[in-house]
Amino acid sequence: MKILIIEDEIGIANFLKQGLEEENFEVFVAYDGQSGIEIALKQKVNIILLDWVLPKITGIEVCKLIRKTDTKTPIIFLTAKDTVQETIEGLKAGANDYIKKPFSFDELVERIKIHFRDENLNQELHLGNITINKLQHQITVDNREVVLTHREFELLFYLIKNKGNVCTRTQIIEDVWDIHFEYDTGVIDVFMNAIRKKLNLSKEQELIKTIRGVGYIAND
Missing domain, CATH: 1.10.10.10 (Winged helix-like DNA-binding domain superfamily/Winged helix DNA-binding domain)
Known part of the structure; x- marks a missing residue:
């Protein structure tokens, strides 16, 4: 299973990449919104982990742009934004899930597995x-x-x-x-x-x- 991480904080991105690879996922990383969109369009990934605050293009705009051509790949926001309105805004943009920073890596893995399980139910x-x-x-x-x-x-x-x-x-x-x-x-x-x-x-x-x-x- 392929996961795309779009995260500008290199430390967090590398931590997630290493941890998810240890869980036997194939991981791609983009450090800005534009690169994230390019990878999302080129690679057939199974899930996208998306930061909200990104250089060049915000996470919200990235989500909207991806959804114009891809309505099915699950998108999970990973962000410090934590108001109800911001959560609603993320979901309206096309996200499937929303995890607030700081978060438990174990919880993230379980959320990812749930989305993969839901995908498999439609196989x-x-x-x-x-x-x-x-x-x-x-x-x-x-x-x-x-x-x-x-x-x-x-x-x-x-x-x-x-x-x-x-x-x-x-x-x-x-x-x-x-x-x-x-x-x-x-x-x-x-x-x-x-x-x-x-x-x-x-x-x-x-x-x-x-x-x-x-x-x-x-x-x-």
Whole structure:
């Protein structure tokens, strides 16, 4: 699991990084708001720990900017701001949680685990007669189990998770393949053909439509 720390106090940031790495998390650190946004957009992190008072861009603005493109990644404010109004302001900006400094590291770890647990509860998704469970790495179609390769599984899960939204080939390459440079996106079509064949999806069902020249969309 990947955690992004956006914290300008180097001592606190390094303390959190070391402690969380000892808890077997992969940790990224940004020391100002602008760098934090850049890392958040490049890295597919599972949770963001965000300070309120930051150089260049405040934590509130960072939270709002991240939420424009990412509505799901949990954001936890770590801040000395402690009034009710400030707490409300942080939550309205899009934060999921709020921990006041100074805080217990053990409490922080438990809060993080709660958000990961809540995320995992949503790892079984449905699309028409398809059920996909990420935790068990299992797919069934009308209760018939279907075996996909790892990459096929990740691609199908991504499309179903974003059900109702068009997923461009560039987005898929970046989010599923984790490739952030120019790459032949035609490989996605090869994987989609394999997925459709294994799931025995007829064109009439149109559960996963091809948007010519753009990408794909999953719809019930």
